[in-house]
Amino acid sequence: MKKTFQGRVITPGTCRAEALVSHGGFNTLASYQTPMLLGDKAVKCSDQNNPDLYQKSMLGKALCLPETIGSTTGGMALYTVCATGKQPACMLFSKHIDSLAAAGAILAAYWTDAKMPVIDRLGEEFLSAVKDGMTVEVKENGVVEIE
Amino acid sequence: MQLTKEQQEIFDGARGETMARVMQTLVAYGEAFDAERMVPITGEYGHTVISFGLGIMKPIYELYDKILSDGEVSHQAFSADPRPVDKKNVPANLLQNFIFDFMYSQQGRYEEQLRSFGILSDDAYTCTCYLPEVGNTPRRGDILSWAESSAVVYANSVLGARCNRNSGIIELFGSIAGCVPEFGLLTDDGRRADWIVELRTSKLPDAQLFGSAVGMKVLEQVPYVKGLDRWLGAELNDAACTYLKDFGAATASNGSVGLYHIENLTPEAVEHGETLIREGAPVYVVDDAEIERVKNSYPCIWKDLAAKPKLCFMGCPHMTLSQLTDWTLKVEEALKEAGNRKIVIPTVFTAAPAVLRAFEKTEYADRLKRYGVVTSSICPLMYMNNPLCKSMPVITSSNKLRTYSSARFYPEAEILRMITGLK
Numbered sequence: 001m002k003k004t005f006q007g008r009v010i011t012p013g014t015c016r017a018e019a020l021v022s023h024g025g026f027n028t029l030a031s032y033q034t035p036m037l038l039g040d041k042a043v044k045c046s047d048q049n050n051p052d053l054y055q056k057s058m059l060g061k062a063l064c065l066p067e068t069i070g071s072t073t074g075g076m077a078l079y080t081v082c083a084t085g086k087q088p089a090c091m092l093f094s095k096h097i098d099s100l101a102a103a104g105a106i107l108a109a110y111w112t113d114a115k116m117p118v119i120d121r122l123g124e125e126f127l128s129a130v131k132d133g134m135t136v137e138v139k140e141n142g143v144v145e146i147e
Numbered sequence: 148m149q150l151t152k153e154q155q156e157i158f159d160g161a162r163g164e165t166m167a168r169v170m171q172t173l174v175a176y177g178e179a180f181d182a183e184r185m186v187p188i189t190g191e192y193g194h195t196v197i198s199f200g201l202g203i204m205k206p207i208y209e210l211y212d213k214i215l216s217d218g219e220v221s222h223q224a225f226s227a228d229p230r231p232v233d234k235k236n237v238p239a240n241l242l243q244n245f246i247f248d249f250m251y252s253q254q255g256r257y258e259e260q261l262r263s264f265g266i267l268s269d270d271a272y273t274c275t276c277y278l279p280e281v282g283n284t285p286r287r288g289d290i291l292s293w294a295e296s297s298a299v300v301y302a303n304s305v306l307g308a309r310c311n312r313n314s315g316i317i318e319l320f321g322s323i324a325g326c327v328p329e330f331g332l333l334t335d336d337g338r339r340a341d342w343i344v345e346l347r348t349s350k351l352p353d354a355q356l357f358g359s360a361v362g363m364k365v366l367e368q369v370p371y372v373k374g375l376d377r378w379l380g381a382e383l384n385d386a387a388c389t390y391l392k393d394f395g396a397a398t399a400s401n402g403s404v405g406l407y408h409i410e411n412l413t414p415e416a417v418e419h420g421e422t423l424i425r426e427g428a429p430v431y432v433v434d435d436a437e438i439e440r441v442k443n444s445y446p447c448i449w450k451d452l453a454a455k456p457k458l459c460f461m462g463c464p465h466m467t468l469s470q471l472t473d474w475t476l477k478v479e480e481a482l483k484e485a486g487n488r489k490i491v492i493p494t495v496f497t498a499a500p501a502v503l504r505a506f507e508k509t510e511y512a513d514r515l516k517r518y519g520v521v522t523s524s525i526c527p528l529m530y531m532n533n534p535l536c537k538s539m540p541v542i543t544s545s546n547k548l549r550t551y552s553s554a555r556f557y558p559e560a561e562i563l564r565m566i567t568g569l570k
Contacts, residue, residue: 010179025366025403030551036203037250037532048448049550069366069403071551072196072294075314076207083206098367098403099331102179103314110172111210120179 002147005126009142010097011109013117017089019134020061022052025069032077043086062136063088068101078104082114090138093120094127149184165217169320177328185326190289193225193322194276196315199529200253208253211260221265221322226276226283228295231529236521238493243535273499275465280501292321297396297464303406305391307414309333312405332405340408340424346374347434353558354390355546358397360441364431367403371424376411389467396464400547447555454540459566460527462497463545468505475511478518481567489519491568500524
């Protein structure tokens with residue numbers, strides 16, 4: 001059954017992708033560190049502290065998360081991931097976006113050609129409803145549909 | 148957002164397309180947080196988290212080349228995080244060094260860029276830029292454009308400066324533009340406490356474990372900690388600041404804390420007391436059992452959990468001068484008790500170049516060297532990024548290093564026993 005959520009657009013765009021869900025804070029550096037260093041084509045999450053995502057491919061997925069956590073290299077890591085075409089299809093935040101993720105997403109939007117819509121404030125219910133493998137559709141106006 | 152006339156002109160391109168995009172990026176960043184204006188940076192120096200020339204991060208260096216080629220530099224001098232490699236002091240075999248050369252192939256290019264942007268000196272590479280020996284110590288109320296989670300949380304909490312948890316690149320953009328968007332930890336409201344943490348342990352908890360517990364609980368919110376002054380006292384002396392440095396680094400890396408208040412100790416808690424706490428703030432009680440639970444919750448990704456450690460890192464964030472001298476005495480006593488003349492696990496203590504220079508002038512430096520401990524200004528995390536180092540059993544007292552690498556965490560007391568061979 002399709003469910004619809006309204007969020008706020010941080011960086012615009014549309015996409016349709018498979019959901020990948022982190023219920024805890026997403027540590028951007030810890031998650032992208034190893035795949036970036038080793039050139040892992042599947043971009044598998046290297047954060048051993050994140051049981052939801054560890055060792056799962058993040059490339060091209062609709063990354064659903066509450067917020068990002070960790071080092072202030074997080075935004076820079078996200079920028080690099082986008083500049084090298086290794087980004088998720090979109091990032092969907094249940095909470096208000098944090099400063100590191102916002103910086104990374106906005107840097108990517110202004111300084112790279114990457115397309116990665118970012119929506120925040122989708123609410124706790126969004127993160128409870130969305131499951132790995134579901135199809136997620138992001139509309140231009142911040143509407144997110146899951147099925 | 149309301150911009151000043153000068154800011155609007157830059158935004159519109161009066162200083163060229165690149166500078167316009169720098170300003171537009173900062174404005175968009177602020178708008179994500181409903182910032183109403185850009186405020187001037189009042190801190191004397193900046194600090195950048197990017198200190199490494201990683202081959203895979205070429206897009207960043209290309210971006211910086213573009214900005215430099217358009218004649219833009221930082222409006223303020225700045226320090227940077229530690230360098231990633233120290234072949235002279237830190238143990239590494241030929242193959243590991245070969246990988247370091249390959250991984251950090253952009254180091255020379257990047258350090259040249261930092262010189263062009265305006266780095267303070269070739270020695271200004273440390274995550275503890277705020278220590279007196281280094282000299283990038285903001286005053287209370289200063290507006291900063293810094294990145295490096297452990298330095299930002301220290302500047303906000305212990306020094307009372309005002310800085311958001313900026314990302315790498317954005318912090319340099321702020322230094323180039325001379326202004327930052329006003330939101331979050333730059334505002335009085337953003338500095339109020341969302342959580343009360345009540346410390347009820349039977350002794351002073353390991354700073355890295357206590358910080359980890361708080362960070363994982365409150366994530367990006369501001370905690371007001373009660374009960375720590377019972378152990379640290381009510382004076383921000385060297386011992387208290389050192390503890391808070393390690394506590395804060397763990398709150399920032401295990402969660403994303405940018406500011407904490409310690410009752411009767413940190414400047415805003417001393418001045419405003421419990422009026423800082425938001426109405427209805429939840430309470431998190433930390434007792435001995437909670438510290439033990441947190442310690443036992445850490446995953447370890449060593450292939451052989453019983454492997455003998457091959458290396459130990461202390462100093463993430465970099466150690467203070469008093470930590471270096473205290474640890475020299477601790478190692479000395481433990482070695483004597485264990486009946487050993489030298490440490491039994493290769494060990495590296497890391498500190499800022501200026502702190503190590505000060506340490507070299509003390510009587511303790513030769514003693515520490517005699518016991519086999521190596522000192523360096525390297526970033527242990529960057530060392531551990533090397534896949535051949537990652538596969539080694541490395542131990543650490545740093546919760547930040549544990550979070551970002553395969554290094555296994557032990558509290559300081561256990562680290563001391565392990566490296567000295569004390570049973």
